[in-house]
Amino acid sequence: xxxxxxxxxxxxxxxxxxxxxxxxxxxxxxxxxxxxxxxxxxxxxxxxxxxxxxxxxxxxxxxxxxxxxxxxxxxxxxxxxxxxxxxxxxxxxxxxxxxxxxxxxxxxxxxxxxxxxxxxxxxxxxxxxxxxxxxxxxxxxxxxxxxxxx
Numbered sequence: 001x002x003x004x005x006x007x008x009x010x011x012x013x014x015x016x017x018x019x020x021x022x023x024x025x026x027x028x029x030x031x032x033x034x035x036x037x038x039x040x041x042x043x044x045x046x047x048x049x050x051x052x053x054x055x056x057x058x059x060x061x062x063x064x065x066x067x068x069x070x071x072x073x074x075x076x077x078x079x080x081x082x083x084x085x086x087x088x089x090x091x092x093x094x095x096x097x098x099x100x101x102x103x104x105x106x107x108x109x110x111x112x113x114x115x116x117x118x119x120x121x122x123x124x125x126x127x128x129x130x131x132x133x134x135x136x137x138x139x140x141x142x143x144x145x146x147x148x149x150x
Contacts, residue, residue: 037050046147
């Protein structure tokens with residue numbers, strides 16, 4: 001798991017060729033004018049999901065992980081909390097869904113605040129809970145999740 005500001009994205013270009021594509025997209029797109037929904041970046045290998053929502057309490061969050069994608073999650077406006085835990089420390093709650101590329105988990109982990117202008121990177125071994133209310137105060141967020149095929 002990585003948490004940093006988009007201004008530092010170039011530090012992570014060497015991680016994976018497609019992660020670099022995702023980060024460059026986030027650096028150059030106008031996040032506030034993109035329409036909600038799916039936007040191709042590099043065909044099916046890299047695509048962006050633009051989301052507008054209200055964050056939720058921790059009690060409503062669910063641990064998840066993906067096998068075929070790395071998640072690059074960029075908070076364009078607002079602020080949210082995200083949970084992180086290695087999947088080896090979590091218990092499977094819903095078996096892996098091949099079509100949706102996700103598995104749901106129960107367990108405990110650490111939580112970080114992700115303010116506007118920041119991004120996270122979750123790899124297939126990273127359980128995560130996105131979309132949580134920062135400071136237990138639900139609020140509006142605009143986020144772009146770039147899905148990177150591995």
